[in-house]
Amino acid sequence: MKYVSEFRDPALAQSLARAIAREARPDRTYAFMEFCGGHTHAIFRYGVQDLVPGNVRFIHGPGCPVCVLPMRRLDDALELAERHGVILATYGDMMRVPGSGRRSMLTARGAGADIRMVYSTLDALEIARANPTRQVVFMGIGFETTTPASAMAILAARREGLRNFSVFCNHVLTPPAMVHVLEAPDIDPAQAVRLDGFLGPSHVSTVIGARAYRPLVARYGKPMVIAGFEPLDVMQSVLMLIRQVNEGRAEVENQYARVVTEEGNLRAQAMMDEVFVLRDSFEWRGLGSVPLSARAIAPAFAEFDAETRFAISEKQSRETKSCECPAILRGVKSPKDCKLFGRACTPETPLGACMVSSEGSCAAYYTYRRAETMAQMDRAQMEAAE
């Protein structure tokens, strides 16, 4: 597969592994957060951890859109489908996410709600055109990667005069979440995660560009390397981060320059700015309330805003007790620290969001490292008992 297999080359991987082993200083640890779930997935899928020394650690960040969506918003979406009788169009990842009372879009669909999985907002528009007597709501979710597609759909709907299409907007922003991870204002300082740098997102960065991270890197003095999603991209980026740390630099470097530019995709940015405004704050699962971290549909497009069109009820949504997703999403705990992991909570019967999406860190640990993780948990339990 051209443009992909080059970035999975075993010989190059081995030579990068040797360079990392050579340059990582044995007298210290390196804790790098891969912000993006796509990176978490790549690290586990290819066993990248096996190719770097033990003192180079990956801290899994909150960049999994399904994982950080608070249960309340999912309950709202289920209400739209069940009580307001709309056709709810959604990306596939959302289907299994558990809402309150262990209900999900899959169970709601089984009970008769009209929930349809789509691969793009174009499909959702098509459903609206084909069903003029029904209201169609697209579940807008994701970081800057998927936000332009939602903007495009709203612009198309206005152009065509589609009166039965709206978006339930849950789009969030990457840089404010990174700042929040670094500041963690509500967190006990002892619990705050110590980071030596970030592996910056791939797809998000194609949209917002490398420049989007410069202010936060300057302010917090943490190195950032924008990394591609292939295993060699990740390894090369780790090497670049180690060099920055060793040389005392804190810069935005762009390893994924074959796709990511300094400015990003200006047309996509303009579209997002036209259709959306920033919310004062937004609730993130795991991070709590994060200021200026999410988008809402701008007043000029209010007729395409599901939150304006439908009266969504106030509700109390409670997260699963003893689920460690919040701490895991902040990077302060690892899936093995969660009592539910691999026992009550598996990809088949997920209790927390991190187990649902294939990008979530619990799902990655379960899918790719289950045996080791469970063995570690058993050992920890025995030690605690002694």
Next chain:
Amino acid sequence: MSTILRPGACVEMAHGGGGLATTRLIREIFARHFANPLLDQGHDAARLDPLPPGRLVMSTDAHVVSPLEFPGGDIGSLAVHGTVNDVAMAGAWPVALAAAFIIEEGFPLADLDRIAASMGAAARAAGVPIATGDTKVVERGHGDGVFITTTGVGVVPEGVNMAPAHIAPGMAILVSGPLGDHGVAILSRRQGLEFGTAIQSDSAALHRMVAQMVAQVPGIAVLRDPTRGGLSATLNELAEAAGVTMTLEEAALPVRPEVAGACEMLGLDPLHIANEGKLVCICPPEEAEALLAIMRAHPEGAGAVRVGTVGERAAPGTPGLLRMQTLIGGMRVVDWLAGEPLPRIC
């Protein structure tokens, strides 16, 4: 001269009523396309010829594929291949099939005719007669076009005895060719996901290749066809049943570039994608080359390769495990697929 296949004609409730309309449907579509001496006896139960010595096996499979017609096949040919292969994976030679149709009211007779023709052709090509069948019609909205259930019987030659319990440390894991073709061919025609690809389903009958394999290499531990859930489900099941660790080599896995590309794009893993004309064979390592040579001599096994090895027995009380040495040299677990394969957001 056909009387029911008028242009635009559809299946009606009367076609399942047991009366004249049913008789016509059977005569003009099914009997015409499936014609063989067993079916032509016209009994409710087909009387099979005396069977060769060996143990009788039977298997059944319900086919509900959507879309009904896809690149490289349709529900008719799939219903033949699916059950022929299930019988063959026991090491058996399939002797006859039974077919039950559940058809939705309003289904175009021309489509049914085409599917039956394809099914008849697949059965003839496989040399396995459709010996008996049944047809029911359900009201519009109570089905999805047509569902076909096929049941097959076959005979395992004497001396052939395969079971997961025969899997032992050190054995080789072989597959008969590229993985994921069927699932990707189907996905490429699913509504909302049409993508231009030349990928054809691998739907094919494997019994001739299997007959030669079991005749020439009696030491095969087990054969399976990695259909739904893909290679990962099949090998996880076997690893668990045999209580062993298995290790795949990612670099050795045969996946066509188009299939790999589609999976990359959709966030799916080729190891989780269904195959309908492939088999997995676990055998003593010294038999691997002979078996690969036999498979490669058949068109349906032309891409046969060794993909992994059975490792040590799992510790008592722990389940078996399937893992993979990744392309770049790391190691990871290869898990069952939980639920349906769902594409990722980004």
